[in-house]
Amino acid sequence: MVRKYKKKRGPVRAKKVTYDGIKFASGLEKYMYVALKKAKIKAKYEGQTYTIQEGFIFENENKCYRANNNLPLPC
Numbered sequence: 001m002v003r004k005y006k007k008k009r010g011p012v013r014a015k016k017v018t019y020d021g022i023k024f025a026s027g028l029e030k031y032m033y034v035a036l037k038k039a040k041i042k043a044k045y046e047g048q049t050y051t052i053q054e055g056f057i058f059e060n061e062n063k064c065y066r067a068n069n070n071l072p073l074p075c
Contacts, residue, residue, distance in 0.1 A: 014026035014027070014028075015027060017030045019033065029045070
C-alpha cells in the first residue's frame with residue numbers, strides 16, 4: 001500500500017474574532033473568555049500593557065561572523 005503525503009502549508013494563522021465588542025486574536029482566546037464568563041470568573045482581555053524596556057537604535061557597526069571559521073559575512 002502506498003501512502004500519499006501532503007505538502008506542509010507552513011505555520012497556522014489565527015483567525016481574528018469579535019465577541020461582546022471585544023476583538024480577540026484567535027478563536028481559542030474567545031473560547032476561554034466565554035468559559036471564564038460562564039464560570040462567573042471576572043476577566044479582562046488585554047486590560048493592561050507593560051513596557052519592559054524602552055525601544056532604542058543601535059548605532060555601532062554590525063559585524064556578522066560564520067559559526068565555523070570566523071570569516072566575516074556580508075551583512
